[in-house]
Amino acid sequence: xxxxxxxxxxxxxxxxxxxxxxxxxxxxxxxxxxxxxxxxxxxxxxxxxxxxxxxxxxxxxxxxxxxxxxxxxxxxxxxxxxxxxxxxxxxxxxxxxxxxxxxxxxxxxxxxxxxxxxxxxxxxxxxxxxxxxxxxxxxxxxxxxxxxxx
Amino acid sequence: xxxxxxxxxxxxxxxxxxxxxxxxxxxxxxxxxxxxxxxxxxxxxxxxxxxxxxxxxxxxxxxxxxxxxxxxxxxxxxxxxxxxxxxxxxxxxxxxxxxxxxxxxxxxxxxxxxxxxxxxxxxxxxxxxxxxxxxxxxxxxxxxxxxxxxxxxxxxxxxxxxxxxxxxxxxxxxxxxxxxxxxxxxxxxxxxxxxxxxxxxxxxxxxxxxxxxxxxxxxxxxxxxxxxxxxxxxxxxxxxxxxxxxxxxxxxxxxxxxxxxxxxxxxxxxxxxxxxxxxxxxxxxxxxxxxxxxxxxxxxxxxxxxxxxxxxxxxxxxxxxxxxxxxxxxxxxxxxxxxxxxxxxxxxxxxxxxxxxxxxxxxxxxxxxxxxxxxxxxxxxxxxxxxxxxxxxxxxxxxxxxxxxxxxxxxxxxxxxxxxxxxxxxxxxxxxxxxxxxxxxxxxxxxxxxxxxxxxxxxxxxxxxxxxxxxxxxxxxxxxxxxxxxxx
Amino acid sequence: xxxxxxxxxxxxxxxxxxxxxxxxxxxxxxxxxxxxxxxxxxxxxxxxxxxxxxxxxxxxxxxxxxxxxxxxxxxxxxxxxxxxxxxxxxxxxxxxxxxxxxxxxxxxxxxxxxxxxxxxxxxxxxxxxxxxxxxxxxxxxxxxxxxxxxxxxxxxxxxxxxxxxxxxxxxxxxxxxxxxxxxxxxxxxxxxxxxxxxxxxxxxxxxxxxxxxxxxxxxxxxxxxxxxxxxxxxxxxxxxxxxxxxxxxxxxxxxxxxxxxxxxxxxxxxxxxxxxxxxxxxxxxxxxxxxxxxxxxxxxxxxxxxxxxxxxxxxxxxxxxxx
Numbered sequence: 001x002x003x004x005x006x007x008x009x010x011x012x013x014x015x016x017x018x019x020x021x022x023x024x025x026x027x028x029x030x031x032x033x034x035x036x037x038x039x040x041x042x043x044x045x046x047x048x049x050x051x052x053x054x055x056x057x058x059x060x061x062x063x064x065x066x067x068x069x070x071x072x073x074x075x076x077x078x079x080x081x082x083x084x085x086x087x088x089x090x091x092x093x094x095x096x097x098x099x100x101x102x103x104x105x106x107x108x109x110x111x112x113x114x115x116x117x118x119x120x121x122x123x124x125x126x127x128x129x130x131x132x133x134x135x136x137x138x139x140x141x142x143x144x145x146x147x148x149x150x
Numbered sequence: 151x152x153x154x155x156x157x158x159x160x161x162x163x164x165x166x167x168x169x170x171x172x173x174x175x176x177x178x179x180x181x182x183x184x185x186x187x188x189x190x191x192x193x194x195x196x197x198x199x200x201x202x203x204x205x206x207x208x209x210x211x212x213x214x215x216x217x218x219x220x221x222x223x224x225x226x227x228x229x230x231x232x233x234x235x236x237x238x239x240x241x242x243x244x245x246x247x248x249x250x251x252x253x254x255x256x257x258x259x260x261x262x263x264x265x266x267x268x269x270x271x272x273x274x275x276x277x278x279x280x281x282x283x284x285x286x287x288x289x290x291x292x293x294x295x296x297x298x299x300x301x302x303x304x305x306x307x308x309x310x311x312x313x314x315x316x317x318x319x320x321x322x323x324x325x326x327x328x329x330x331x332x333x334x335x336x337x338x339x340x341x342x343x344x345x346x347x348x349x350x351x352x353x354x355x356x357x358x359x360x361x362x363x364x365x366x367x368x369x370x371x372x373x374x375x376x377x378x379x380x381x382x383x384x385x386x387x388x389x390x391x392x393x394x395x396x397x398x399x400x401x402x403x404x405x406x407x408x409x410x411x412x413x414x415x416x417x418x419x420x421x422x423x424x425x426x427x428x429x430x431x432x433x434x435x436x437x438x439x440x441x442x443x444x445x446x447x448x449x450x451x452x453x454x455x456x457x458x459x460x461x462x463x464x465x466x467x468x469x470x471x472x473x474x475x476x477x478x479x480x481x482x483x484x485x486x487x488x489x490x491x492x493x494x495x496x497x498x499x500x501x502x503x504x505x506x507x508x509x510x511x512x513x514x515x516x517x518x519x520x521x522x523x524x525x526x527x528x529x530x531x532x533x534x535x536x537x538x539x540x541x542x543x544x545x546x547x548x549x550x551x552x553x554x555x556x557x558x559x560x561x562x563x564x565x566x567x568x569x570x571x572x573x574x575x576x577x578x579x580x581x582x583x584x585x586x587x588x589x590x591x592x593x594x595x596x597x598x599x600x601x602x603x604x605x606x607x608x609x610x611x612x613x614x615x616x617x618x619x620x621x622x623x624x625x626x627x628x629x630x631x632x633x634x635x636x637x638x
Numbered sequence: 639x640x641x642x643x644x645x646x647x648x649x650x651x652x653x654x655x656x657x658x659x660x661x662x663x664x665x666x667x668x669x670x671x672x673x674x675x676x677x678x679x680x681x682x683x684x685x686x687x688x689x690x691x692x693x694x695x696x697x698x699x700x701x702x703x704x705x706x707x708x709x710x711x712x713x714x715x716x717x718x719x720x721x722x723x724x725x726x727x728x729x730x731x732x733x734x735x736x737x738x739x740x741x742x743x744x745x746x747x748x749x750x751x752x753x754x755x756x757x758x759x760x761x762x763x764x765x766x767x768x769x770x771x772x773x774x775x776x777x778x779x780x781x782x783x784x785x786x787x788x789x790x791x792x793x794x795x796x797x798x799x800x801x802x803x804x805x806x807x808x809x810x811x812x813x814x815x816x817x818x819x820x821x822x823x824x825x826x827x828x829x830x831x832x833x834x835x836x837x838x839x840x841x842x843x844x845x846x847x848x849x850x851x852x853x854x855x856x857x858x859x860x861x862x863x864x865x866x867x868x869x870x871x872x873x874x875x876x877x878x879x880x881x882x883x884x885x886x887x888x889x890x891x892x893x894x895x896x897x898x899x900x901x902x903x904x905x906x907x908x909x910x911x912x913x914x915x916x917x918x919x920x921x922x923x924x925x926x927x928x929x930x931x932x933x934x935x936x937x938x939x940x941x942x943x944x945x946x947x948x949x950x951x952x953x954x955x956x957x958x959x960x961x
Contacts, residue, residue, distance in 0.1 A: 052902035052909075056948040073919040080917040083925075088909035090929050095905065098201075098936045099743060099949060161686050164679045167653040169710075175771055186768065190710055190776050193650055194749040198740035202937045205850040209888060210941075213737045216654015216799060230850075264660075264681060278683040284670050296664060303663040314883025316661055317654045317799050321883055323850045328884040425754055427766035428773035432754070524853060553933050554848070595683065609652050 010130040012039045013058045014067045014123070017047040019077040020112050021069025027116030035123040039067070047071070047108075048081025052092050055106055065105045065130040067122075072110040082110070102133050158589045163598055165265045165282070167217045168608025172597060174580055180587030185577040187569070187601070192430040192612045199559045204230055204530065204550045208322040211546065214563065215610045217260070219318045220253035220309060221539030221564070222546070224395070227322030229546040232415075232533025236325030241521040245327050247395045248339070248512040249312040249319070250537075254394050254505035255346055256305025257540035258457075258498045262353065263298045266495065266602035270361045274599065275592050290356075301349045304342035308509065311335045326524030336519060343510035347471065350503035354475055357499050370492045375578050376600070377489040378446040379404035380571055381436055381453035382462040385538045386411075390465030394505065394538040400463045401436070404448050406487045409436070414536035417545060421562065422451075431611045433569050434562065444574045452570040455542025456604060457497035462487040469511075472504035491575050494603040501540075530554040539564040541607050565611040568604050575600040642698045642812060644669075645677030647718055649711035650738060650782065651704030655729035656680040658799035659701070662806045672813040673698075677718075686714070689721060697722040699812070701795075705731040705738055705945065706783045710776035719789040724820070726808075730798035732785040734892045734900075735945025737798070739782050742944050743936065746780050782945050793817075795824040798890035798942060801876045823873075829894050830869035830887050831859075834878040838862060842913040846931040849885055860886045861911065866938055871897060871904040890942050899948045901939035 016022035022043045028035060044050060047070030058066050068089060070082040086108060093103035109122050160172040169191040177183040195214055202210060208226040212219035224246055231237055238246065261267065264283040272285040280288065287295030306316040311331055313319025321328045331339070361367040370376055381404060385397035399417045401409040410420055422437035435441045435451030442450040453459075461467075467476045479496055480486055488497075512518065530550035537544050542564030549558035565572075579600035583593055648656060656678075660666060676697050677684045700722040706712050719725055730736040741749060754761045766773045785791055795804060804824050811817045831838060838859035847864040854860055860867040860881055867881065868889035880887050893900035914924045932938070940947055 052905040053897075053899050053948065056899060056902050060948045073922070083917045083922075084909055086922070087912055087925060087929060088906060090926065091905040091909055091932075091935065092902075094929075094932065094935045095901065095939070098934075101949070162679050164683045164685070165681065167680065169648075173771070173773060184769070184771060186771070186773055188773060188775065190708065191650065192749075192753070192778055193707060193738045194741040194744070194753060195738075197744050197749045197752040198738075200752075201934060203848060203934045205848060206888075206934070206937060206941075210737055210740075210937075213652050213654070213798070216652040216657050219652075219654065234850075260657075282675075282678075282682045284675075287667070292667075295667070299660075299663050299666065302660065306661065314885065315879050316802070317657055320880050320885040325850070328849070425760050425762065427761070427763040428768055428775065430762050430775060430778075524850075527850065555933055591683075607653075 008131065008135055010038050010064045010127055010135075011062060012065045012067055012123075012127060012130060013063045014039050014041045014069060015044050015047065015050045015054070016041050016069040017071060017077075017082075018043050018045055020071035020075065021047070021109075021119065023113035024069070024111040024115045024119040027113065028119045031116045033116055033120040035120045036127045038127045039123050046076065046078050046081040047085040048076070048078065050085060050088070052088060052095075055092055059101070059105065059136055064133075064136040065107065065126065067107045067109065067126055069109055069111045069119075072112055075112065101136065104129060104133060105136055158594070160594050160598060163601065165268065165598075165602060166606045166608065167215065168606065168611065170601075170606070170608050172576055174584070174589065174597070176584065176587060176589075180585065182577070182580045182584045185573075185580045186428060187573040187576050188429045189431040189608050189612055191608065193609070195613050196559055196561060199556055202556050204233060204548060204554045204556055205324055207546075207548065207556065209318065209320060211561070212318050214613055215607055216317055217607060218253070218257055218539050218541065218564075218610065220250060220313070221537055221544050223313070223319055223322050224250055225535045225537040225539075225544045225546040227324065228396075228535030228537060229533045229548045230324035230535070232535060233531050233548055233550050234324045234533075235528035235531070236525050238326045239522045239525050240517040241330065241519070242326040242523050244512060244515050244517045245312050245330065246322070248509060248518065249309055249321075250395045251505040251508040251512065252305045252308035252312075252343070254540055255350065255502055255509060256302055256309070258502035258505070259298070259302050259305065259353070261498060261540070261605040262357075262495070262502070266599070266605060269595065269599050269602065270364055270367055270495075274366050274596060278591055278595070281595065297349060301346055304346055308339050308342060311339060323524065325527050326522070328523070330523055331518070333519065336513060340510065340513040343506060343513050346506040347503070347510055350499070350506045351471065354499050354503060357496060361495060367492060371490045373582065375582055376491055376575070378454070378491060378571055378574055378578075379448075379489050380446045380450070381409060381439070382459035382487060383453055383455050383543050383567065384460035384463040385536065385543065386464050387468070389468070391468030392460050392464045392501070392504065392538075393468065396537070399536060399543065401453065402463050402487065404446070404487070404489070406462070414545070415534040415547075417536065417543070418534075418547065418560065418562070431566060431569050431608070434567055435570060444570055444577070446571070446574060452574065453567065454571045455564055455567040456494065456540075457501050458488060458491070458494045459542065460538065461497045461500065467500065467504050469504045469507035471507055472500050475500045475503060491600065491603045494605070498605065539610075541565050541605050541610070542567055561613050563610040563613045565604070565607045566613070568606065569611060572601050572604055572606060575603065642673040642815070643676050643696065644673045644812065645675065645697045645700040645718070645722065646680070647677055647700060647702050647704075647714065648680065649702070649704030649715065649732070649785070650707030651729075651731060653680065655701075655703035655731075655799045658729070658802070658805055661802040662809060665806060665809055668813050669809050689717060692721045694720050695723050699724040699726065699817070701726045701728040702785055703729040703732050705735050706779070706785060706788050707738070708776040708778055712779070712788050713776075715785060715788050724792045724817070725789065726793040726795055727785045727791045728795045729800055730796065730890050730892065730942050733794050733796050734943050735782055735784045736942055739943070739945030740937070740941070742781050746778055750778075784945055792820040793822055793824065796873055796891040797825070797876060800824070801879075803877075804875060823895070824875075825891055826874035827895060828874055830872045830874040830876070830878055830891075833874045834859070834869060834881050836860065836881055840911065842915050843908070843911045844914055844928060846912075846928060848933070854884055856884060866908070868900075868904055868939070870907045871900050888941050892942065892946075899946075900943040901936070901947055904939045905935075
């Protein structure tokens with residue numbers, strides 16, 4: 001996808017809830033609203049499914065930014081999943097800023113099934129924001145972590 | 151004729167807490183040319199304590215040492231008492247002191263029977279496989295060996311009852327303790343403490359029959375070259391008696407005259423430190439006397455802490471049975487201050503007895519069972535907690551920000567104060583015993599015995615930070631969320 | 639039956655795990671009867687040269703505590719792995735990196751600057767010349783790692799330190815000659831809440847409390863009362879001694895088996911529990927205010943697990959140069 005010798009191309013993982021934001025992404029698709037190929041959409045049943053291990057895992061595996069798309073407050077198909085997501089994202093962002101990663105690398109956005117435009121704009125803007133931040137710094141494999149013996 | 155050995159490493163040094171190595175360099179005649187005491191470990195507590203919640207520090211800093219966690223736990227708790235302007239109520243204070251004296255008893259017992267003592271209890275020339283607690287039990291017999299194990303267990307059990315866990319207790323809070331004890335537990339402690347007093351007396355009896363009649367010990371304790379005329383530091387209470395839990399810091403000179411007596415927060419002014427490129431530990435010395443190399447004397451800033459030092463700075467031990475033993479100790483040496491390094495073993499046992507006596511007395515204190523466990527806290531600020539760890543004076547100095555987080559931290563840890571003296575003792579012993587290039591394991595063990603006097607804790611030692619305090623500043627927005635962290 | 643050959647070793651350690659082996663009191667004598675101790679620097683005089691001289695696999699089992707902090711820790715871990723048939727990651731530091739894993743939040747340079755000051759030529763050196771004598775120090779590695787990062791580990795014993803009962807179990811198995819299958823973790827497979835006697839109702843947390851702010855009710859769950867207790871994300875097997883002492887669990891036994899990141903799991907838990915009692919758009923500000931009461935997320939949620947976390951500690955401000 002990206003040329004290692006070229007300019008930085010952000011890799012974004014987008015966890016999208018099937019009832020709202022994933023449908024919104026589909027709508028953007030059929031409406032032919034272009035958004036950057038840097039985004040890898042992943043459908044989940046509810047934004048509330050997305051937990052801290054998934055988000056941190058995505059960053060650890062090479063994502064430069066993680067975006068979570070959920071239903072607007074009051075519209076969650078499972079009633080209150082999105083509220084839990086919101087609290088989780090707040091805590092994840094706190095942890096990230098304490099360890100030296102810009103908390104903007106995890107972002108929560110409410111996007112409904114009818115908001116194809118909003119989906120497109122959100123993705124475009126988020127890719128640019130991460131492009132400005134640069135690649136997510138990673139821990140170098142240390143000598144201690146070279147191939148284990150025994 | 152075999153080739154002359156020129157360089158020997160003792161690696162690792164053993165029967166102490168922590169990592170260390172001794173490098174010995176010999177001259178053409180096979181005698182000692184130079185010796186170096188290297189500490190190859192460092193973990194960086196001073197750094198990662200920044201930004202932590204103040205009240206978490208007793209549990210974090212106690213992981214500096216699992217042999218003396220109680221020392222760090224309560225130096226830290228006392229620093230927090232000071233930070234919050236919240237001296238603990240009598241019940242909490244009594245509980246802390248009770249636990250603390252049980253700890254001193256237990257730690258000193260550990261050293262005599264498990265760490266440094268085996269060299270004499272089994273014998274300095276015994277095979278290496280026997281120079282340990284199992285060899286001691288083999289020598290003194292299973293009955294006494296069981297008493298050793300049982301009484302260490304008593305010390306640990308008291309710590310567990312009062313502190314919540316036998317290793318890495320959890321009860322210390324700013325201004326108090328997290329829990330009390332039941333009457334049943336108090337009675338159990340009282341009974342264990344009474345037995346501990348008897349056992350400590352018996353241990354002194356064993357000392358007098360073994361070490362004090364062992365020709366190697368006698369030689370080492372009377373040998374001038376193995377005595378170091380250093381300065382000494384320790385905590386004393388208002389009567390000038392030893393107090394492990396609290397007091398003023400007193401420093402005396404090699405001739406026994408007072409050099410300084412300051413409250414806890416004044417001690418940092420007395421000390422400066424230097425680094426050497428060949429060890430991870432830093433080396434403190436008395437600032438106003440100055441650094442005069444690894445030497446001992448009135449014009450050298452090298453000073454010592456721990457049992458021998460405490461007996462040298464105090465005017466008395468503060469408990470009756472140990473007090474009588476202290477008199478006998480001074481008689482033997484013709485008065486204080488006592489500079490013979492091997493006297494640390496004796497001083498340690500006098501303290502072990504004193505701590506047992508204090509534990510027994512505190513277990514009967516009515517204050518222990520009645521009254522509040524906590525007091526109201528003021529606004530978070532800056533404070534120093536000073537305590538006597540088994541191995542010497544321990545200082546925790548914190549500054550808390552307005553959310554009670556650590557934004558500056560300074561730790562001066564017992565064994566660190568002794569590092570220069572330990573280096574000196576190792577060199578003097580190596581000079582005394584290495585002849586004609588003979589560095590067999592028995593000779594090398596004699597060299598190790600010189601540091602075992604100090605009961606070093608090298609995990610502790612690699613955490614000194616006198617001088618510049620590291621600083622962390624958290625920039626928060628109006629909701630208190632962390633925006634940025636700036637560190638020096 | 640021939641005596642078993644055992645060893646104990648400490649890497650970057652506080653010595654507490656070594657002491658925990660003595661907490662079994664007289665049972666240590668049974669161990670001494672059943673086994674020869676071939677390595678234990680705290681308690682015996684076996685040196686590295688002696689260790690290197692053993693045949694490969696000569697030791698039956700080594701209880702290895704402490705984390706891999708220096709090149710020497712790493713080197714000795716590899717040496718021990720060759721010399722022993724079974725290797726146990728004993729205690730929190732060997733298991734997850736422990737409290738000292740918090741050092742990974744800083745770079746080695748930051749740590750050295752804090753400890754030794756700004757002038758680098760006064761820092762300890764890997765090789766120093768002292769009047770013609772060469773003196774060496776092992777490298778302080780850039781990141782601290784648990785034992786399993788450098789060698790294969792056969793057993794794990796969690797805890798800081800492991801509790802007396804667990805040590806007793808291991809010693810009994812050793813003496814009887816029947817250790818459990820390799821891969822065993824010597825702790826409960828359930829979380830701490832399962833054995834904690836406090837009454838838990840999973841109430842909403844409307845106010846987050848730090849232990850010194852209020853005296854807790856001795857019978858109710860600490861989390862229910864608003865104190866951050868790591869119990870839900872932490873292995874049990876310790877009799878919940880910290881909650882029994884009115885202090886919250888700090889997570890020293892590491893995560894239960896189904897959790898990949900202990901701190902993250904606890905963040906999930908807290909996100910579910912924080913609330914005003916109602917969910918709705920009108921509660922969002924109040925929820926934010928509750929979350930803002932948290933003061934030290936890493937120190938609380940990752941106290942013992944920084945080195946094993948998904949991010950391994952602090953990311954350094956270096957851009958990747960390649961994919």
